[in-house]
Amino acid sequence: MSEERALRLPPAYRLVELDSVVSSNEEAKRLAVEGADDGTLVWAKEQTGGKGRQGRVWSSPRGNLFLSVVLRPDCELKQAAQLGFAAALALGDAVGSVAPPLIEITYKWPNDVLANGRKLAGILLEAQGSAEGGVEWLVLGIGANVKSFPREEDLKATSLHFEGCASSVTEADLLESFARHFLSWVNTWLEEGFEPLRRAWMRHAEGKGEMIRVRLPRETLEGRFQDLDAGGHLLLDQGGGSPRAIAVGDVFFDRGED
Ligand code: BTN
Numbered sequence: 001m002s003e004e005r006a007l008r009l010p011p012a013y014r015l016v017e018l019d020s021v022v023s024s025n026e027e028a029k030r031l032a033v034e035g036a037d038d039g040t041l042v043w044a045k046e047q048t049g050g051k052g053r054q055g056r057v058w059s060s061p062r063g064n065l066f067l068s069v070v071l072r073p074d075c076e077l078k079q080a081a082q083l084g085f086a087a088a089l090a091l092g093d094a095v096g097s098v099a100p101p102l103i104e105i106t107y108k109w110p111n112d113v114l115a116n117g118r119k120l121a122g123i124l125l126e127a128q129g130s131a132e133g134g135v136e137w138l139v140l141g142i143g144a145n146v147k148s149f150p151r152e153e154d155l156k157a158t159s160l161h162f163e164g165c166a167s168s169v170t171e172a173d174l175l176e177s178f179a180r181h182f183l184s185w186v187n188t189w190l191e192e193g194f195e196p197l198r199r200a201w202m203r204h205a206e207g208k209g210e211m212i213r214v215r216l217p218r219e220t221l222e223g224r225f226q227d228l229d230a231g232g233h234l235l236l237d238q239g240g241g242s243p244r245a246i247a248v249g250d251v252f253f254d255r256g257e258d
Contacts, residue, residue: 007172009041009179013069016042022049025124025141028068032128032137040070043175050143053124054250063147064159065121065171069182071138077129080138081247082194082232084111084125085201086185087140091121092204093185094177099165106206109225109234109251113144114206118158120145142178146171198228207253212236214249221246222254 009015014037021027021044028042044067047060060066073080091113092105106114111123121144128136145159146169160174161167188196202208207225214221214236223238233245 005172007043008176010183012183013039013041013179016040018042018044020044020046020048023047023051023141024066024068025051025126025139028070028139028141029126029137032070032139036070036137038070038072041179042068042070045171051124051141052122052143058122058124058143059150060143061148063171065142065144065146065174065178067175067178068139068141071135071140073135073138075135076133077127077135078231079194080127080135081110081125082189082197083138083140083186084123085194085197085232086189087111087123087142087182088113088121089197089200090178090181090185091123091142091144091174093181094174095120095160097177097181098169098173099160099163103160103163103165106204107201108206109228110232110248115158115160115163117206118156119149120158120160120163144171144174144178146174194230194232198230198232202228207251211254213252213254214246215252216246216249221249225251 024042024044031040046062047066050058050060052058088107088111095105103115108114112119113121124141127138130136145157147159147161149157149159210225212225221236223236226235226237226243229235229245233247235243235245237243
C-alpha cells in the first residue's frame with residue numbers, strides 16, 4: 001500500500017515532488033540551468049530512464065528512493081566531488097536511523113552504500129564549472145533500493161526490506177532522515193573541511209587493506225586499497241614507490257566472486 005503524506009524536510013530544502021520522471025538528475029540539471037536555488041531537491045516516485053555512473057542504467061521502480069539535489073557550493077570544482085562522500089555518509093546514517101542494527105553499512109569507493117556487503121544505494125554527481133574554476137551548480141543524484149533491487153547477480157544489489165527492515169519503512173522515511181543527516185555532513189564539511197568526512201568514511205570502508213582491481217576508462221589496475229587521500233582519491237598501493245591516487249574508476253574486490 002503506498003503512503004501519501006506531507007514530507008517533513010528542513011527549511012534549507014525546496015522540494016520538487018514528481019510522480020514520474022525520466023531522470024531526477026536530468027530534471028534537477030534543467031532547474032539548475034534555469035537558476036534553481038541551492039537546496040532544490042527533486043524527488044521522483046519512479047524514473048523511466050534512471051541513469052547510473054559511467055553511462056549505466058539505474059533500475060527505478062516505485063517503492064525505491066530517487067532524488068537529486070541542486071547545490072551551489074562556494075569551492076573549486078575538484079573539491080565538489082567531496083560532497084558525494086557527504087551524501088554517502090548521510091545515507092548510511094539515515095539507514096541506521098530507520099533500519100535495525102543488524103544491517104551493516106559499509107561504503108565502497110567512490111560513493112556506493114552497501115548493506116551487509118551488497119549495493120543498497122548509488123550516487124551520481126554531475127556539475128557545471130564556472131569560468132573562474134568554481135562551481136556553477138552541482139547535481140547530486142541518489143538512488144536507494146528500499147523495496148526492491150535488480151536481481152542480476154553481477155550487480156550484487158540488495159534492498160532495505162530484503163535485509164530485514166520493516167516493510168512499513170518507506171522511501172519517504174529514508175528521504176526525511178537523509179535530508180537531515182546530509183545538512184549536518186555538509187555543515188561539517190563547510191566548517192572543518194573534508195578530513196572528518198574522510199575519517200568517518202574510512203571507518204566503514206569496504207575492502208580497506210584488500211587487494212582490489214580498479215577499472216579506469218582505458219586500463220585496469222591492481223593493488224592494495226590503502227586509504228583515501230585528503231581530496232577523496234583512492235590510494236592504490238601497487239608495491240614500490242608512493243601509492244597511485246585515483247580520481248575516477250570502478251572498484252572490484254578480489255574475493256573470488258567478481
Ligand atoms: C550509480 O551508478 O551507482 C549511481 C546511481 C545513481 C542513481 C540516481 S537515482 C536518482 C538520480 N537520477 C538518476 O537518473 N540517477 C540518480
